[in-house]
Amino acid sequence: MSDHSYVLQGTTGDWEIVVGMEVHAQVASRSKLFSGSATEYGAEPNTQVSLVDAAMPGMLPVINAYCVEQAVRTGLGLNAQINKYSRFDRKNYFYPDLPQGYQISQFQFPIVGEGEIECERDDGSLFTVGIERLHLEQDAGKSIHDLDPNATYVDLNRSGVALMEIVSRPHIRTPDEAAAYMKTLRTIVRYLGTCGGDMEKGQMRADVNVSICRPGQYEKFRADGDFKHLGTRCEIKNVNSMRFIQQAIEYEARRQIDLVEEGGTVQQQTRLFDANKGVTRSMRSKEEAHDYRYFPCPDLLPLEIPQARIDEIKAELPELPADKRKRFVNELGLSEYDASVLAADKDRADYFEVVAAGHDAKIAANWVNNELFGRLNKEDLGITESPVSAGQLGKLVDLISTDVISGKIAKDVFEILWDEGGDPAEIVEKRGLKQVTDTGAIESVVDQLIAENPEQVTSIEKNPRALGWFVGQVMKAMQGKANPKAVNDILRQKLGL
Amino acid sequence: MSVTEDDVRRIARLARIAEPSDRLAALTGELNGILDWIEQLNEVDVEGVEPMTTPVKFPLPQREDAVTDGGIRDKVLANAPSSEEGFFVVPKSVE
Structure with missing residues (x-):
């Protein structure tokens, strides 16, 4: 652990940080959690709103079976306990973008319980983050404050879209680890296809809980699970990029240290991250969490999932990134670095597997990671838009591994494939590019x-x-x-x- | 269980209803009367009985993931005191 510790110097000694995250991941469903309106991003305001979403009196929610399955899939991908019995509760609060006056969520009995995932730091080392729970809930609408100086404009298109709230244990110790955890979650949900993971479109957003403690305190917390060893936490709401997550934690840690060292105490509160100024500021006091007055939603029966259905979903799960990475190293002989770059994105991994199938995997990894990704990045293209197909690249790899052409000539052939297409062996033959071994x-x-x-x-x-x-x-x-x-x-x- | 005048004031605030300052004492008395009445339920012995959230004994009805609703902006906005360019317009709510 000590190699990766994040120690901040204060005037009264060293400090460390403890971070836990609540990530909201939008379920990739066509329709909303409790109504049949569309979820598509970027529609005209209030065109994807039913009378249920607008909370008209007498309207009743009916749950979307697909969303339930995606929550179970995600839970399985987080190596978590799936709860065969779960229930929906009302979380009461007033806000113009929440016309019901409450959010339907899961408080006491979430659909997914404890799990854990393995995350990778920038230097390739691994760390484990415990998952406390995952529950299903409705998203709120969107308030726009800058169209009018005296009024707020409300669009309810997002109101009622299904969210999976994934709550981590406070097992994150550095700003980099927080970003790494978020990346890992995003990779997992994208592999599973349960969430698009596009942070710019708000498909994934993080609430980041930060507290400070003296060196040694965290280890005591891990030993007995008692939060008294840790400092009071502040929650930074709705942080929507990896970089902002890191910046917000860095700022917030320093703010708390300065506050405590000047004789103050950290108040439990909700804060906002101002990306322009790089600071967090107080949003509202959250001392009275029970203000939400949760109670079972009388409009919805408990959600019961048969074990057989859970088993079916489990059987359909794709290979997950951590397993894929291990297989690339152990079975294909790739370096840890190449394996993790390739496994980090499902489309990339799929492409690589076609290139490597029946060919030299190491050369394939090298070509996909260096030549292909380098060129794609330069042209700002995604892997699915590559002009060179995985099949073509596989044939090129064969020509290299059998010494028909040199690596240098292969680069020329790659350029020809990129610009003109064609069959690598034919190109080499026609243009007389064969390597001279004579x-x-x-x-x-x-x-x-x-x-x-x-x-x-x-x-x-x-x-x-x-x-x-x-x-x-x-x-x-x-x-x-x-x-x-x-x-x-x-x-x-x-x-x- | 009973509530104080402060509790009643807080409940009103949480429910976004005007603080009933002139009727606070009376309301507190009435609410405590209701709570006393419900207190009687404590006399029932529920040892070993699972808490029940619903008397209904069939599974939660579920629907397929299909777009079957929406596209009724005029209806949705019909009762709004103020709307503009397809948005609800409400008093400034930024914190």
């Missing part, structure tokens, strides 16, 4: 070079590292088609190195 041909070029460049030969005796110049000249003379290893061997032999 030592006789290489030898004659080397002999000629040595004869023509006596000064270089003398200098290489003093400085054997100047060999590169000769390699370059041979390659140039042979239009890059010479086998680099053969060139090196012959040069060393002829120059007596």
